[in-house]
Amino acid sequence: MSPVDSNQANHGLLCPEAPIQRTQYPFVTGTSVVAIKYKDGILMVSDLGGSYGSTLRYKSVERIKAIGKHSLLGASGEISDFQELLRNLDELILYDNMWDDGNALGPKEIHSYLTRVMYNRRNKFNPLWNSLVLGGVKNGQKYLGTVNMIGVTFEDDHVTTGFGNHLARPILRDEWHENLTFEEGVKLLEKCMRVLLYRDRSAVNKLQIAKITEEGVTISQPYSLKTFWNYSAFENPTSGAEGSGRYADTSKGIWISTLIQVLNYNMSKRQEKIDELGAPFFALYIQIFGLLRRRYDADTGTRIRNKCRYHLSCEVSLPLVLLQTNLCVASKLYREKLPSSHPD
Structure with a gap:
């Protein structure tokens, strides 16, 4: 009996009905991703924080990756599940390149593939614990969509995940327009991330901004935002609140x-x-x-x-x-x- 067969036999004797499981609950997670269409392509931003429970354990977790020639993927949620998705996507892109027919998968095809993967895992009650943002440009057409851990998917001109759905999306609805320049788009994304940094305990002040155009993908080096923490509401957040011990009078x-x-x-x-x-x-x-x-x-x-x-x-x-x-x-x-x- 080979060592592999021996290990499997021992596992069966000790745990005859114990199935092999993947992530059933997130351990190391990343927070919001924000992405928008701009004049020449797609802009996407996320921080580099990885939270172990409520502890900001990791400060250099990159959660934006280039997928093939035409797509850009950002993820919030469980980091190990994101790595599993990247392995699957690497196999998909490799298989596509092996045809060597001059064609390449575009962002719409990659997004469709991700929706099937997420929905399939959800139906097995073994989901990949992520919310994904997929953006790209192919043949002059900009594409931006999202899919969550249960397979809910949509396309839009701007998308967010995590806390960004509550704090960043209203800002984007007010200030986004289709003729944004690159500089205006970066400024808008930084405004969203600054709000998230102030209000989301899992956010860290270390960001990466990525852009994708017809020329390809560019992902910036990590950098920090200028912040101001001396607002009176930060110093005394419960001032005037009922039951806070401090009265409005x-x-x-x-x-x-x-x-x-x-x-x-x-x-x-x-x-x-x-x-x-x-x-x-x-x-x-x-x-x-x-x-x-x-x-x-x-x-x-x-x-x-x-x-x-x-x-x-x-x-x-x-x-x-x-x-x-x-x-x-x-x-x-x-x-x-x-x-x-x-x-x-």
């Missing part, structure tokens, strides 16, 4: 911040600070801790920590650590300052 936000500071004082200094700030601050103080007082007995503070979490967070978001640490002192101050007419 600036005056109330200031009182909340002051309250947190006061909770960090010792007992005597805290009392002095409350008297110094006067009635408006004390009213807010009573309003917050009154939520607890009306629902629970302040003398049994040990149970409040576990049972008031949801009730308190619905009305005002304060750090629970501060609340728990200062609960006994707060309840004592509450009882001392509580008006006699206040409902219990």
Whole structure:
């Protein structure tokens, strides 16, 4: 028995019903690809990131490849499945070249082949976990199409994959036109990728732009975009949001911040600070801790920590650590300052 036959026999004894499987869930993935038609051909861009789960593990994964003489392929999704597709396409192009009849497969034929492959694998419940963009130029005709992991396919003047469907496609609908020059097309693609870099956690600031015309394929060297990260929405993305602990009402936000500071004082200094700030601050103080007082007995503070979490967070978001640490002192101050007419 040959070594190969021996290994197969051993595999059958140990795992008699275990089928050989390919990718059932993505491990290393790439994010968005954006492509457009322009005046002379097709432009396509992607970054070079490869995410291992949610970790940006790889920073130099090229996801745009030339296919034959007339086509350009970009892919998002599982990198190993993309490599499998490239092997299949290499065999297809080699077989086509062996005819040596002066003809070559064009982008429309390559796209049709990819749709059949993706749909076939989907029907076997063993899909290739990719969304593909196929563009090209042949005989003066520009072609741009896409196909996803279940075989859904279409052609358009601009296509995207991944997060780009939500963030880049609206920009393309507003600014794309059929007479774009190369420089205008690159500028538009960079605008899309900059938005994706800001908003997509899987994006990296390392891009490749490829173009294909009648003269052939050109893929740029990797480069980075100029970015600006000091937007106020980036520094405080939840400002004014409900439940964020920061109020749209600036005056109330200031009182909340002051309250947190006061909770960090010792007992005597805290009392002095409350008297110094006067009635408006004390009213807010009573309003917050009154939520607890009306629902629970302040003398049994040990149970409040576990049972008031949801009730308190619905009305005002304060750090629970501060609340728990200062609960006994707060309840004592509450009882001392509580008006006699206040409902219990």
